[in-house]
Amino acid sequence: MLRLLLAALSGLIFGLGLILAGLANPAKVLAFLDLAGLWDPSLILVMISAIGVSAVGYLWVRRRGRTLLGDPAQLPTARQIDRPLLLGAVLFGIGWGLTGICPGPAVVLLGSGASDALWFVAAMLAGMLLHDLWRRRA
């Protein structure tokens, strides 16, 4: 129960952070991605403070070797920089550049009542499912 509450609290704080940072507004993200236009550098500051705080949490967990609830931390183990990683990043970057929407803000947009976000989220879920089903078969 405590785990579920903490997971819910993380999701909530994450979403409030996205809204405060302006990331729930695709126009603001596109203004950051459009280097050649009128450039809004705000997103860089979002990244810097997010990475800074997250790094403290990571270092803490790494020093303890487990979580505060006593579980082992489940950190990614993959190391190789391979073709799926880079090709996937290219596909994701194109989708992001077309709309200014990435997965977290997509969910927040949906919750904010922006009904058009449903098209994006439905296609995103379909894409995820297609990829994972295809990889499960392979």
Add this chain to the structure above:
Amino acid sequence: MSIDWPHFTPWSALMGGLLIGLAAAMLLLSLGRIAGISGIIAGLLLPQRGEWPWRLAFTASLLMSPVLWQLHSPLPVITLGTSKAMLLIAGLLVGVGTRMGSGCTSGHAVCGLSRLSPRSLAATLTFMAAGFLTAFLLRHLL
């Protein structure tokens, strides 16, 4: 390049980032999991044993965050100036791309870079470059 000073919002950007970082640190410290939104959501689609509840709790409260925000103050302006067809295409690309590339802006750029993961750095540089290039093509060449 010219900076759009009137729309530059340094303080809300820094504070928003702080909350995002706090949420990622909290999930790692409490559940030992990486706050990669694409991974958390994808795990809801093809669930494994014991994985569903925390992912659902996280995603549901992410979805509800704008509702809670609105109890306190109006949401900031949201401009979604993209056609439905474009939203569908982009959503599909983001869905397939984040799964193939094992992460998105949260998992690779925030969590990965804070762990100094070379793999996440490569992914972040790649999707940023693709994003910059796509925005450039769309706004200045087409």
